[in-house]
Amino acid sequence: MFEDEDEDAFESLYENGHWIWNEEVEKLQFISDLPVMIEDDYELPSTALTNVEFKDDVDLLEQQRFRKYLQRKTDDDDVVTLQDLKxxxxFTAPTSILSPALINLLHLSTTxxxxxxLILYIQYFLQISDEMSHRTLELETKIRTQNSDKIELKYQEDLEDLRLLVAKEYCIIILGKDALAPYHHMGVDKRQSLSKKDSVLYETLLRISIQIVWIALGRKCYNYIELEINxxxxxxxxxxxxHKLKTNYFNNIIPRERRVLLGHCLNQGQKLNTTSPLINEVFCNRQMDFRHLGLGVVKYSGLSQRLxxxxxxxxxxxTKFKKLDLSLGILGILRxxxxxxxxxIKAAPTNASSSFSTSRSTAHRASRSSRKSTVSATPEKLIPDLYIPEKTETPQNIYDSFPTQGKAQLVCSIKQRLKWLKYIASRRKNKLASKNIVQNKHK
Incomplete structure (x- = not known):
């Protein structure tokens, strides 16, 4: 993963530069001496992005470098944030797929x-997938009732609404709204489609997103996560x-499970006429609360508990997830x-559990004499199951006019963004220097 082991790749924010006094704001300002990185200037990966591998077995030396130079500074009571996942x-991604455009895109509020x-949807999708498999097995010994249909209909509507949340944000990204204008496929001037640049950038974003979701969900079910996000x-x-795994998963599940997991808003067009499930959810002919499409962007009053x-x-x-009783992967859990x-960090087995296995006969005699049953404590799940509140009808004439006030946006860490931009710049500087040395030797 790391072509060079020079410490230059792990410089602090205030190296390779100088300080000047800014008269306008009346404070010192740091000016980097490194070459300016243009967002359009990034190399194409030497292999297909679907085959890109992340290094998950990082050795202790690299971990310490990461903690010292690149990791977000934390304290004892800090919790895991999305920035930590990013x-x-x-850090574990090949530097060949990293670019200033990708770093800046990852540190926008819409992204x-x-x-x-995406984490919320995949977490609930995996949960409902397991639940539906369990319900299918139960049908061998239980009778299906009308209540079963109601429960599964709720699962279906929950998944459709969560897909709609993902679709809303993804549409804002690909339409290039506001701060996302530089990442539109037509560019800022909207004169010519930059199809190659667009495909590389968003394929990389997709690959990075899959890895983020996988780590957020405790590094489990990677293939299912990759299949569903794709x-x-x-x-x-x-x-x-x-195409790579050839699981044929979605065609092998029974129609009842397929209806719940995939929903009913599917466009069965041929090849290029097929619309992605996310866009299908946006234009699906079903009853939905229009405020769903503005969550996190428009400030609404009188929202239902579900919204x-x-x-x-x-x-x-x-930091407020635990107080609000929210479960979103490992986000909000103590760092x-x-x-x-x-x-x-797995807890080591206790002496009590090990001694139990060596004294089964004594425990058995004690249980027979006391006639009392003991229940062993089950370990607490790292990521609790999600519960989405019931859907309610949208009140008629809820607003006199459409709300136009924006909601306060999430603020990504500017410091972390600058760290990663500097990291990429240092890597490229070292790579360019090595390339020049090799060329000079052959002359």
Missing amino acids: DVVL ERFLRA RILKTEIFNTAE IILELFLCAPE SRFDIMLHE
Whole structure:
């Protein structure tokens, strides 16, 4: 992963530069001496992005460098944030796929909401997928009732609404609204489609997003996460993960499970006429609360409990998750429960549990004499199950006019963004220097 081991790649924010006095703001300002990095100037990866591998087994020396130079500074009572996930993924990613455009894109409020919505959807999708498999097995011994249909209909509507949250943020990104204008495929001047640049940037964003969601969900079910994210963004036809793995998963599940997991808003067009499931959810002919499309962007009053919870998932600071009883992957969980690379720190088995196995006969005699049953304590789940409140009808004439006041946006860490831009600049500087040395030797 790391072509060079020079400490220059891990410089602090205030190296390779100088300080000047800014008369306008009357304070010192740091000016970097490194070459200015242009967002359009980034190399294409030497391999297909679907084959890009992240280094998850980082050695102790690299971990300490990461903690010293790149990791967000934390304290004992700090919790895991989305920025922590981004930092780990960027550190373990091949530097060939990193670019200033990607770093800046990842540190925008819309992208922050997109990643949160994606984590929320995939977490609930995996939960409902397991639940539906369990319900299918139960049908061998139980009778299906009308209540079963109501429960599964709620699961279906929940997943459709969560997909709509992801679609809303993804549409803002690809339409290039406000701060996202430089990342539109037509460029800022809207004269010519930059298709190659667009495909590389968003394929990289997709690959980074999959890795972020996987780490957020405790590094479990990677193939399912990759399959579903590719499906909702690219359709089943262009699902590169499915083409690589050849699981044929969505065609093998029974129609009842397929209806719940995939919803009913599917466009079955051929090849290029097929619309992605995310866009299908936006234009689906079903009853939905119009305020759903403005959560996290427009400030609404009188939201239902369901919409309040969904908006908190998108906008609430991770430090408040525990107080609000929110579960969004490992976000909001104490940072001390994880190591530098966000692997859960497993508790060592206690002496009581080991001594139990060596004295089964004594315990058995004691239980027979007391006639009392003891229940062993089950370990607490790292990521609790999600519950989405019931859907309620939208009140008629709820507003005299459409709300135009914007909601306070999530603020990404400027310091972390600058750290990663400097990291990329240093890497390129070292790589260019090495290339020049090799060329001079051959002359």
